[in-house]
Amino acid sequence: MPELRKDPLIGRWVIIATERAKRPVDFIAFHEEPAPQADCPFCAGNEGRTPKEILVLRDAGSGTHPSNWQIRVIPSINPVLRIEGALNRRGKGMYDVMDGIGAHEVIVESPQHIANASDLPVDQVHAALQASMARIADLERDPRFRYALWFKNYGSIAGAGRIEHTRSQLIATPVTPLRVKEELVGARRYFADKERCLICDLLHQERESTVRVVIDSAHIIALCPFASRFPFELWLVPKRHNCDFAKMQPEELGDLATVFKQVLSRLKTVLDDPPYNALLHTAPFRRQRGKVGHWKTIEEDYHWHLELIPRLTRVAGFEWGSGFYINPTPPEESAKYLREAGIEEPTTTEVKP
Amino acid sequence: MPELRKDPLIGRWVIIATERAKRPVDFIAFHEEPAPQADCPFCAGNEGRTPKEILVLRDAGSGTHPSNWQIRVIPSINPVLRIEGALNRRGKGMYDVMDGIGAHEVIVESPQHIANASDLPVDQVHAALQASMARIADLERDPRFRYALWFKNYGSIAGAGRIEHTRSQLIATPVTPLRVKEELVGARRYFADKERCLICDLLHQERESTVRVVIDSAHIIALCPFASRFPFELWLVPKRHNCDFAKMQPEELGDLATVFKQVLSRLKTVLDDPPYNALLHTAPFRRQRGKVGHWKTIEEDYHWHLELIPRLTRVAGFEWGSGFYINPTPPEESAKYLREAGIEEPTTTEVKP
Numbered sequence: 001m002p003e004l005r006k007d008p009l010i011g012r013w014v015i016i017a018t019e020r021a022k023r024p025v026d027f028i029a030f031h032e033e034p035a036p037q038a039d040c041p042f043c044a045g046n047e048g049r050t051p052k053e054i055l056v057l058r059d060a061g062s063g064t065h066p067s068n069w070q071i072r073v074i075p076s077i078n079p080v081l082r083i084e085g086a087l088n089r090r091g092k093g094m095y096d097v098m099d100g101i102g103a104h105e106v107i108v109e110s111p112q113h114i115a116n117a118s119d120l121p122v123d124q125v126h127a128a129l130q131a132s133m134a135r136i137a138d139l140e141r142d143p144r145f146r147y148a149l150w151f152k153n154y155g156s157i158a159g160a161g162r163i164e165h166t167r168s169q170l171i172a173t174p175v176t177p178l179r180v181k182e183e184l185v186g187a188r189r190y191f192a193d194k195e196r197c198l199i200c201d202l203l204h205q206e207r208e209s210t211v212r213v214v215i216d217s218a219h220i221i222a223l224c225p226f227a228s229r230f231p232f233e234l235w236l237v238p239k240r241h242n243c244d245f246a247k248m249q250p251e252e253l254g255d256l257a258t259v260f261k262q263v264l265s266r267l268k269t270v271l272d273d274p275p276y277n278a279l280l281h282t283a284p285f286r287r288q289r290g291k292v293g294h295w296k297t298i299e300e301d302y303h304w305h306l307e308l309i310p311r312l313t314r315v316a317g318f319e320w321g322s323g324f325y326i327n328p329t330p331p332e333e334s335a336k337y338l339r340e341a342g343i344e345e346p347t348t349t350e351v352k353p
Numbered sequence: 354m355p356e357l358r359k360d361p362l363i364g365r366w367v368i369i370a371t372e373r374a375k376r377p378v379d380f381i382a383f384h385e386e387p388a389p390q391a392d393c394p395f396c397a398g399n400e401g402r403t404p405k406e407i408l409v410l411r412d413a414g415s416g417t418h419p420s421n422w423q424i425r426v427i428p429s430i431n432p433v434l435r436i437e438g439a440l441n442r443r444g445k446g447m448y449d450v451m452d453g454i455g456a457h458e459v460i461v462e463s464p465q466h467i468a469n470a471s472d473l474p475v476d477q478v479h480a481a482l483q484a485s486m487a488r489i490a491d492l493e494r495d496p497r498f499r500y501a502l503w504f505k506n507y508g509s510i511a512g513a514g515r516i517e518h519t520r521s522q523l524i525a526t527p528v529t530p531l532r533v534k535e536e537l538v539g540a541r542r543y544f545a546d547k548e549r550c551l552i553c554d555l556l557h558q559e560r561e562s563t564v565r566v567v568i569d570s571a572h573i574i575a576l577c578p579f580a581s582r583f584p585f586e587l588w589l590v591p592k593r594h595n596c597d598f599a600k601m602q603p604e605e606l607g608d609l610a611t612v613f614k615q616v617l618s619r620l621k622t623v624l625d626d627p628p629y630n631a632l633l634h635t636a637p638f639r640r641q642r643g644k645v646g647h648w649k650t651i652e653e654d655y656h657w658h659l660e661l662i663p664r665l666t667r668v669a670g671f672e673w674g675s676g677f678y679i680n681p682t683p684p685e686e687s688a689k690y691l692r693e694a695g696i697e698e699p700t701t702t703e704v705k706p
């Protein structure tokens with residue numbers, strides 16, 4: 001059973017793999033790039049190579065043949081947390097520890113062997129986001145879980161591993177992660193002072209100045225944040241105030257799919273197919289019954305958003321140690337490149353491959 | 354002038370390079386490994402290729418010839434912050450910004466072309482740490498600065514760049530970095546509850562159980578922390594309670610040099626010369642006159658330590674988004690490998706090359 005251990009100094013939880021632990025020799029081979037896999041377990045027809053699916057989306061009228069699917073959600077083959085068991089919270093002297101209970105799911109975003117989600121038709125991106133929403137809403141029902149982190153790794157530098165097939169992942173955790181807590185505290189502090197949502201205010205200001213806005217669509221804005229840590233860092237933010245990604249309206253979801261595909265395509269054009277991570281920042285579960293007072297205010301003061309980080313620079317000692325990032329490209333310039341890359345886009349992105 | 358921008362949500366400051374900003378094409382070439390440089394600007398005899406030194410340590414009786422030095426501290430050739438000017442704090446709508454004022458210094462740790470500090474004689478490691486202490490104490494006198502971050506990058510994966518010559522760096526910043534603040538808050542919270550230093554308690558517990566201790570020397574303990582984020586992560590901690598690295602006693606400094614060299618040598622043996630980052634966590638400047646109440650308690654509740662992180666795993670979307678790390682090697686096993694690697698060490702490490 002993996003173990004969750006809490007750093008006593010700053011309160012960060014770490015997942016420690018206790019079975020099949022990596023030994024020094026496992027890291028010495030690390031520098032080799034993984035070879036692309038000939039027989040991809042995520043391609044249609046290879047369903048037998050993965051665990052049974054948790055959720056399948058099919059095109060209307062496509063029948064129920066096992067290989068006739070649009071989106072498959074499966075348990076991870078190498079889960080970082082285990083789904084069965086109780087949390088078993090305990091102390092070890094001054095330290096806090098609990099069993100590594102959680103869910104780790106993979107959302108396979110295409111039956112075809114496509115590597116980058118930028119190359120998916122918009123309806124596939126839409127279906128993948130829809131499946132993600134459904135899974136997050138379902139995981140919320142498990143009383144052991146406090147948070148579901150949705151993320152996407154593309155390219156081996158970004159942690160995608162050896163299988164080059166577009167997918168995103170969901171990890172449900174029994175604790176609210178530290179970075180999420182920091183955002184919640186920041187949003188609450190702003191609301192306590194102004195009685196307004198910080199991100200609503202931020203959108204208002206960004207839409208007035210426009211220099212950092214990449215796409216201003218009907219429901220979703222794509223922008224390079226003012227204090228971007230990384231070159232070409234992007235945020236996708238809904239215009240409507242809403243703390244919970246899984247509570248998006250259908251028209252918002254449709255717009256998000258379109259804007260997400262557009263920004264991925266532009267990153268691919270401008271930066272020659274860079275590795276990237278996408279990360280959803282959404283409200284934690286159990287916000288109605290938290291003991292801590294501020295948990296109850298999350299619905300008014302927090303605003304979900306999706307972060308997109310091309311992995312172009314190396315994070316070195318200074319950044320690790322300080323949480324103080326050095327960004328060599330001002331976000332105003334990143335936004336300009338990404339706006340200009342959109343000029344030659346087709347007017348409709350609803351094209352089947 | 355580079356700009357410091359504050360993230361409005363979590364309060365993290367970012368340095369934005371506004372001059373010579375990197376364009377997309379600069380990142381496309383990123384994948385190539387830098388070639389080792391034939392003419393190293395940090396080697397003895399090439400002093401003219403760097404800015405004039407801020408501090409030089411010489412062996413007693415070695416004379417004052419420009420190439421006769423043991424340690425040189427020079428301003429960085431590519432400083433991330435500028436030394437001249439006022440902070441010029443201001444708002445941009447809802448955002449906080451100030452000029453990128455700070456110091457960025459390089460501590461050249463050997464006159465010879467040695468890449469890894471593990472290959473330095475102990476007296477060189479000692480002199481390099483001594484120079485670092487002196488520079489931190491000097492930077493504290495500049496009223497514009499709140500913190501000095503000392504760090505060391507070895508290997509290109511760890512951000513060392515193209516010059517393979519052992520060195521550490523110091524960046525003095527006009528704000529206290531977020532990760533440092535988090536530790537200060539954690540230490541204060543523990544002290545408020547127990548009236549004891551968290552790290553003193555932690556050392557007590559670790560020395561009782563010994564499973565995570567690598568070296569228990571006269572003044573310094575090397576251990577793999579309980580909630581290690583990374584395989585073979587190490588902390589070097591002084592036994593004597595002291596918040597300020599620059600206030601070490603001479604016997605502590607001597608022991609730190611010995612233990613630091615030992616753990617670097619063991620990492621090299623066990624992991625086949627891995628890239629690594631070393632990071633000093635020490636108290637901020639101006640702790641006597643802070644407006645915030647807790648600033649005054651730092652001397653009793655905070656305890657400096659040095660973090661050492663071999664860069665063996667890739668940090669992917671999940672870690673970025675959550676601050677929730679997945680460590681595939683339990684620290685008890687890392688500590689065991691590193692203890693066993695020490696068995697064949699020579700009894701004296703005070704050997705000149």
